[in-house]
Amino acid sequence: MNEDSNANAAVATGELDERCRAYETVARAIRFVRQHRPYQPGLQEIAEHVGVSPFHLQRTFSVWAGISPKRFLQYLTSAHARSLLRAQNDVLATAYATGLSGPGRLHDLLVACDAVTPGEVRSLGEGLRITYGFAATPFGRVIAGNTPRGLCHLQFTASDQGTDAIALLQSEWPHASLQRDDEALSETIGRVFSVVEGQRPLHLLLRGTNFQIKVWEALINIAPGNVVSYRTLATLIDHPRAQRAVGSALARNRLAVLIPCHRVIRENGDIGNYRWGSERKHALLAVEAEQSRNRWRSSGASPAAAE
Incomplete structure (x- = not known):
């Protein structure tokens, strides 16, 4: 590797580290805002807690989360108010779904799903070549794995x-051949988190039981800005009593964000746990809610008008 290549690699590594430090700052801010939501902390107080200036926090939070700290606090406050209303009226999906299900899917990105064949499951990936890579995203680092048939792996990771x-x-595909190529995966990962419309479909390779794949496909059809309960999701796949099995299927999700298990909450309106961190779940939901509102504004309509 020549000196120019070394220098470019060093710059790229430095930029990656800087982006991930920025996400950690945003994650700490989200955690603080969640914990102190009843007291409505201001920008100055949040910035002091995470150890940066208010200007730096405002800029970093807005770039990485897509909304300002104030807007995020408003989202948490309104979500809590809606959860109280739902608890009193025993209605979960309506408050979130009304008026928000029309304008597109996740970043207007079409997702085509292919299930792994029984033979491929038995072979545990024998003869399959998986190219994988790491990249920074607005919600932290991810590792992605891609096959000739589609994306088979997308997980948040710390390093x-x-x-x-x-x-x-490797444990998911024990007999597959793995080859690291960060550059080859950068375009695919970028598309997952892109807001650009009109892109070609992104193919997914799903490995699971028929029931699990049915749950995952139902999740993909939940529009950004919406959430559902385990019970509602079970009803959507015509298994209204299979809430525990639905939860198990979510736990087996290997494709973060694209199979949006972050959109599933508890029946009482509580946001619940998330395998990649509740702060990240809050951030994903807040950004999607803001994007839904922006789509309505650009179309000349509004969620309230659609109700």
């Missing part, structure tokens, strides 16, 4: 050298 993350990918 771009994470041996645990690589080991998890």
